[in-house]
Amino acid sequence: MARDLLMALTIALLLGAAAFFAARMLPLVRVMRRARPTSRLDHWPRRLGFMAGQVLAHKRLLQMKMSGVLHFFIFSGFVILFIDIVDAVGQVFAPGFNIGPALDCVVDIFVALVLIGIVLAVYQRAVLKPERYHGSDERDGYVILGMIAVIMIGIILHESFYPFAAPLLFHVRPGLDPWGFLGYALARVWMATGLAAHPAIAETGYITGYILDIGMVFAFLAYLPTSKHLHIFLAVPSIFLHKTRPHGELVEPLPPEEGMAIRSVADMNWKDVMDLFTCTECGRCQAVCPAHASGQRLSPKMVIIELRDAVRRELAGEPPVPLAGGVVSAEELWACTTCGACQEACPVFIEHVPKIAGLRAALLEDGEIDKSAQKVLVGWDRQGNSFGQPVRKRPAWAKGLDVPIKDARKEPVDWLWFVGDFASYEPRVQNLSRLVARLLQQAGVDFGILYEGEVNSGNDALRMGEYGLFETLAQKNLAMLEKAQFNQIFTTDPHSFNALRNEYRKLGFERPVRHYTQAFLDLIEEGKLNPSPLNLKVTYHDPCYLGRWNRVFDAPRQLLERMGIELVEMPRHGANSFCCGAGGGRIWMEENGVSDRPANIRIREALSLEDVNYFVVACPKDMSMFSAAVQSTNGEERMKVIDVAELLAQAVGLNEPVETAAAT
Amino acid sequence: MGPILIVTESTASGITDSTKECVGKAKELAKVLGTSTVALGFGPGAVDRLRRLDVNKVIAAEDGEFAVYNPAVCENALVQVVAETAPFLTMIPNTTMGLDLGAGLAGRNNIPLIAYCSDLQEQDGKITAVSQVFAGKLLARVPVPGDGAIVTVLPGSWPTGEETGDPVVETISGDYSSRMRVIRVIEPEKGDVDITKADILVSVGRGIESPDNLPLADELAEAMGGVVSCSRPVVDAGWLPKARQVGKSGQTVKPKLYLACGISGAPEHLQGMRDADLIIAVNTDEEASIMEAAHFGTTVDMLDLMPALAERLRGG
Amino acid sequence: MRVAVLLKAVPDLVEELVLDEESGSLQYDEMSYVPSEWDDQALEEALILKEESGAQVTAIAVSTGDVDTMLFTALAKGADHVVKITGDFDASMSNWQQARVLSDYVREQDFDMVLSGVQAIDDVDGQIPGLVAGFLNWPHASVVTEVRMGGDSKVLLRQEYSGGLVAEIEVESPVVIGVQAARKPPRYASVAKVRQVAKSVAIEEVSAGAPAGPAFADIQFVRPVAAGRAEMIEGDVDAVADRIVQILADHNLLRRA
Numbered sequence A: 001m002a003r004d005l006l007m008a009l010t011i012a013l014l015l016g017a018a019a020f021f022a023a024r025m026l027p028l029v030r031v032m033r034r035a036r037p038t039s040r041l042d043h044w045p046r047r048l049g050f051m052a053g054q055v056l057a058h059k060r061l062l063q064m065k066m067s068g069v070l071h072f073f074i075f076s077g078f079v080i081l082f083i084d085i086v087d088a089v090g091q092v093f094a095p096g097f098n099i100g101p102a103l104d105c106v107v108d109i110f111v112a113l114v115l116i117g118i119v120l121a122v123y124q125r126a127v128l129k130p131e132r133y134h135g136s137d138e139r140d141g142y143v144i145l146g147m148i149a150v151i152m153i154g155i156i157l158h159e160s161f162y163p164f165a166a167p168l169l170f171h172v173r174p175g176l177d178p179w180g181f182l183g184y185a186l187a188r189v190w191m192a193t194g195l196a197a198h199p200a201i202a203e204t205g206y207i208t209g210y211i212l213d214i215g216m217v218f219a220f221l222a223y224l225p226t227s228k229h230l231h232i233f234l235a236v237p238s239i240f241l242h243k244t245r246p247h248g249e250l251v252e253p254l255p256p257e258e259g260m261a262i263r264s265v266a267d268m269n270w271k272d273v274m275d276l277f278t279c280t281e282c283g284r285c286q287a288v289c290p291a292h293a294s295g296q297r298l299s300p301k302m303v304i305i306e307l308r309d310a311v312r313r314e315l316a317g318e319p320p321v322p323l324a325g326g327v328v329s330a331e332e333l334w335a336c337t338t339c340g341a342c343q344e345a346c347p348v349f350i351e352h353v354p355k356i357a358g359l360r361a362a363l364l365e366d367g368e369i370d371k372s373a374q375k376v377l378v379g380w381d382r383q384g385n386s387f388g389q390p391v392r393k394r395p396a397w398a399k400g401l402d403v404p405i406k407d408a409r410k411e412p413v414d415w416l417w418f419v420g421d422f423a424s425y426e427p428r429v430q431n432l433s434r435l436v437a438r439l440l441q442q443a444g445v446d447f448g449i450l451y452e453g454e455v456n457s458g459n460d461a462l463r464m465g466e467y468g469l470f471e472t473l474a475q476k477n478l479a480m481l482e483k484a485q486f487n488q489i490f491t492t493d494p495h496s497f498n499a500l501r502n503e504y505r506k507l508g509f510e511r512p513v514r515h516y517t518q519a520f521l522d523l524i525e526e527g528k529l530n531p532s533p534l535n536l537k538v539t540y541h542d543p544c545y546l547g548r549w550n551r552v553f554d555a556p557r558q559l560l561e562r563m564g565i566e567l568v569e570m571p572r573h574g575a576n577s578f579c580c581g582a583g584g585g586r587i588w589m590e591e592n593g594v595s596d597r598p599a600n601i602r603i604r605e606a607l608s609l610e611d612v613n614y615f616v617v618a619c620p621k622d623m624s625m626f627s628a629a630v631q632s633t634n635g636e637e638r639m640k641v642i643d644v645a646e647l648l649a650q651a652v653g654l655n656e657p658v659e660t661a662a663a664t
Numbered sequence B: 001m002g003p004i005l006i007v008t009e010s011t012a013s014g015i016t017d018s019t020k021e022c023v024g025k026a027k028e029l030a031k032v033l034g035t036s037t038v039a040l041g042f043g044p045g046a047v048d049r050l051r052r053l054d055v056n057k058v059i060a061a062e063d064g065e066f067a068v069y070n071p072a073v074c075e076n077a078l079v080q081v082v083a084e085t086a087p088f089l090t091m092i093p094n095t096t097m098g099l100d101l102g103a104g105l106a107g108r109n110n111i112p113l114i115a116y117c118s119d120l121q122e123q124d125g126k127i128t129a130v131s132q133v134f135a136g137k138l139l140a141r142v143p144v145p146g147d148g149a150i151v152t153v154l155p156g157s158w159p160t161g162e163e164t165g166d167p168v169v170e171t172i173s174g175d176y177s178s179r180m181r182v183i184r185v186i187e188p189e190k191g192d193v194d195i196t197k198a199d200i201l202v203s204v205g206r207g208i209e210s211p212d213n214l215p216l217a218d219e220l221a222e223a224m225g226g227v228v229s230c231s232r233p234v235v236d237a238g239w240l241p242k243a244r245q246v247g248k249s250g251q252t253v254k255p256k257l258y259l260a261c262g263i264s265g266a267p268e269h270l271q272g273m274r275d276a277d278l279i280i281a282v283n284t285d286e287e288a289s290i291m292e293a294a295h296f297g298t299t300v301d302m303l304d305l306m307p308a309l310a311e312r313l314r315g316g
Numbered sequence C: 001m002r003v004a005v006l007l008k009a010v011p012d013l014v015e016e017l018v019l020d021e022e023s024g025s026l027q028y029d030e031m032s033y034v035p036s037e038w039d040d041q042a043l044e045e046a047l048i049l050k051e052e053s054g055a056q057v058t059a060i061a062v063s064t065g066d067v068d069t070m071l072f073t074a075l076a077k078g079a080d081h082v083v084k085i086t087g088d089f090d091a092s093m094s095n096w097q098q099a100r101v102l103s104d105y106v107r108e109q110d111f112d113m114v115l116s117g118v119q120a121i122d123d124v125d126g127q128i129p130g131l132v133a134g135f136l137n138w139p140h141a142s143v144v145t146e147v148r149m150g151g152d153s154k155v156l157l158r159q160e161y162s163g164g165l166v167a168e169i170e171v172e173s174p175v176v177i178g179v180q181a182a183r184k185p186p187r188y189a190s191v192a193k194v195r196q197v198a199k200s201v202a203i204e205e206v207s208a209g210a211p212a213g214p215a216f217a218d219i220q221f222v223r224p225v226a227a228g229r230a231e232m233i234e235g236d237v238d239a240v241a242d243r244i245v246q247i248l249a250d251h252n253l254l255r256r257a
């Protein structure tokens, strides 16, 4: 009788929960189907392998120690929970069912781990209160933790009463099972206190435990779709569906009639939409965001949450609010440096930057953009550079050289050098460009540049949401590259590097591209440059568009090693490098709301290293940003910003007086 | 040959310098050309204001409708005066008034106009106007046709004339009304200064060393009739508000004088002030990049120079 | 309310002004052109007016060269209609002539208001809005920083004077306004949007007869003596201070009370 009731209850709960879950999930699926396409089902083996590493081994999650460990506990608990459900439901539907002592034991081990995880999680949320949780739905967090705790308690409870209740309910007589050690210990307590002897208590105890366990599991299922814990369902598929196109590519090739602007939910691709519901609100992205750290309103986490809530409100029948400038404010959107640190940190591989760029594109279509940045866009359109300088002055830096540089538009060259705006026009960086030219000349490289034929690569224009301008610029460069005869192409500018390597593909350009650190390293390996040891102690800043977006971490480091330089890493380096604040067009925008510049934060990070007096950069924009930052942090006495090329010039005896702004 | 007509302009503090510059130049030209000078003034009290001008004749429109400057009403009066006096040259200071009246008169009376005039040169009885165009990158030399022209004159083109004349005074009145009505005139708010509107900027960089030295800059600016601006580190240090910052991430300024004190001339700074008419750099480092952009430079200590300069300017 | 915005292209000062030093004539064919920045301001103010009170905005340019992109950009920003006045014109066409052609067109149409940039870098022979107003015999105000609609076909303006003084002016239309600055910085027109407009909307072309002759036959241009590196002022603080006072005096920069 009681068993029939339990069975009926189980089935009713299951059906109810499933129906509830489906009813709540369906609208999401519909939204995703309305969204734009993106191909995420290719490269199966690669995707599976990636998923295994990230899901089973928690690779990325474990980059944050405490959180990673406690998540691993809770996550494993969920896997184990499944065994428990089979066990518990089995006991009800097939009297005498037993899943086996080994699994019983595993279940209990994990129940213990989960409970520890929950205690840690509550401690973290309530006591440590990391900043990254700021803005997350705290209540949801506690509700979920509470539900999980209840399930765990339910498991142990019904397990402990099972031996005493089973004869009454299911007419079987299982013995005490020491393998399920938690239940066993509790059962001992019931026996010692005599509670086990009361049939009513034994039955009530068992049924209560069962309902807490199974009932809560189903309640959980019903609750999930409105909670950030939807990631329990979506995270794994989401990781499987991660981007496999080149990492540094911002947007997939666009059909000509479609812009990249994201005005409404339908303008996102379906993976973008899925991302929103996969977010766990963990705030790891927020914790690494330079814009957030500088006191601006942007938090990548909040961008995702705001978009998700907007989709939810729309599903609830509320009139849609424009996403760009409404749901996510213009101030937030323009604060992003597109450094990619958020994406690097996100445990469920959410792609924030394409969404932010798409939303920017929508703002731009309405003419809304920072006025200094607007001037730069107009300048790119008219003169092809961000300096408001004439086209004819682009190669002016090359004038001071003893040996003129070949014009690759007119004669074949071995190496084609794509110089970039900063290296061409910014007076301090022009010195570096000349130095690079002299190094190449010393190494006997046959190289040339495109002179007035080069225009800005369009990398930043694209990241400011100006797809049309990006295309215009790219096509101008490609027309020149088509005309020029060369064997290899290299660039001194990471932003151009990224565009040439990842963005120009969609326009048909597929030649390999090297950064100058790679090119110089090759020259050393080939014995064409022979640096002698410099015996310096330096730190190195990974530029976002060289490191994070293009995974070039080793070449600059090896280059330093070849020069006999001791590298002391900053706490944040490699893929976790901290942006200088210049990217994504930020370098031209107002600093509204910036209380502490990212570049200053970074310089202070470097100043905290002992005995390091050189801050090595490998990006022309970094030269400008950090030279100024050293000044405004009063670090000139201690720290000198220096480009790798300057070090190399010293190491090979090109005795160029080292000119940096930090020189006093 | 018709006379030279000067359209005068006055503010609360009297006739403007620009008007006086025109008067001085007009007298000089009238002498070589053998013609006379006439000054036209608007508003109650115009007779009193103009009566000492060094011109042959003053025409004053003093009626109530001239109580505040109304572009259309003044234009109507000017059109009539020009029709009646048939001047060879009509000189108007190139202020808002000049921009209003010059082209309007040219169109209505079909008289050619030369804008942004910075000089009028006479040779063999022929006048050539020099006009500053293309943001000062070119000078246009425009021969004034035989039957004359209107010129709108940039302030600061010539020395001011003396106020020692004894002109014949005539007042005019008539129906100059228009569809245009001035509702009210608003005095500028006394908020923080707008450095983009200042003619003279005393700009300080890290060479100022400490906020305690800022009063030196304030006093100098005060003595020069300018305002204080600065480079970014000075703002970063919290010594001056962001609104005073010149450069890439601050304001772009184009004052008549930019006195750069203790500013090295980083490209981001130069970007904001390179187009100033006159740049004087004070920097102890002769090699500082600011010297490339400046017209004059000195390597004396700014902290000594600022008070010395302020004292001279206050004294004289 | 129908608003005409007069647009014009001027040589791009970022690039070189090409001058035949001998004859003093500008080589108009060899220069690149950009929309005059004050005209951009005028267009912006007109568009703000449209958003505020539903004005119909027509952008008009004389075809002195390639003005199509400029007109398409105006459309992309929100102008309702664009007109190109064609004829036997080229980039050397003077303001006087352009103003004639423009005022002839405006007279035929039924505009309530004409907005244009208060000045342009190349108006040796007068500013477009003032000349157009003069030719039309309409009231005109320059250096305007705000245009609003009042009641009964009245227009409210703010005109600026030196020293930050501002007048509020009311005028019955029709009127010509020289805009110094719009209330908001001009909006951006994205490349994609301009391209899309160029594909879908046509420019109305109106042909005009031969323009009247220019006001001046013979204008010669010269380059002012360029300032190179700073001229260093030598001596002690007193000598330097004296010299600076002298320089200020030479530049008419001493304050005259």
Ligand SMILES: Cc1cc2nc3c(=O)[nH]c(=O)nc-3n(C[C@H](O)[C@H](O)[C@H](O)COP(=O)(O)OP(=O)(O)OC[C@H]3O[C@@H](n4cnc5c(N)ncnc54)[C@H](O)[C@@H]3O)c2cc1C
Binding pocket: A587, A588, A624, A625, A626, A627, A628, A631, B204, B205, B206, B207, B208, B230, B231, B232, B233, B234, B245, B246, B247, B248, B249, B250, B251, B261, B262, B263, B264, B265, B266, B267, B268, B269, B272, B282, B283, B284, B285, B288, B300, B301, B302, B303
């Ligand atoms: C993206 C970006 C945007 C930027 N935007 C701006 C901007 O808008 N505006 C701006 O100004 N900077 C800007 N900068 C910063 C810029 O790079 C420089 O750091 C800054 O302009 C230097 O300011 P400074 O000349 O006052 O200081 P410094 O470069 O330190 O120069 C101080 C100068 O004072 C001189 N000096 C010292 N003592 C005396 C004395 N007693 N008498 C005379 N001279 C003396 C020294 O010789 C030196 O040349 C920006 C930087 C970046 C990267």
Ligand code: SF4
Binding pocket: A285, A288, A289, A290, A291, A292, A298, A299, A300, A335, A336, A337, A338, A339, A340, A341, A342, A343, A352, A353, A579
């Ligand atoms: S890309 Fe960088 S700046 Fe932008 S949201 Fe992500 S972390 Fe923040």
Ligand code: SF4
Binding pocket: A278, A279, A280, A281, A282, A283, A284, A285, A286, A300, A301, A304, A342, A345, A346, A347, A348, A349, A350
């Ligand atoms: S976007 Fe990713 S990193 Fe950011 S809160 Fe969501 S899950 Fe965490």
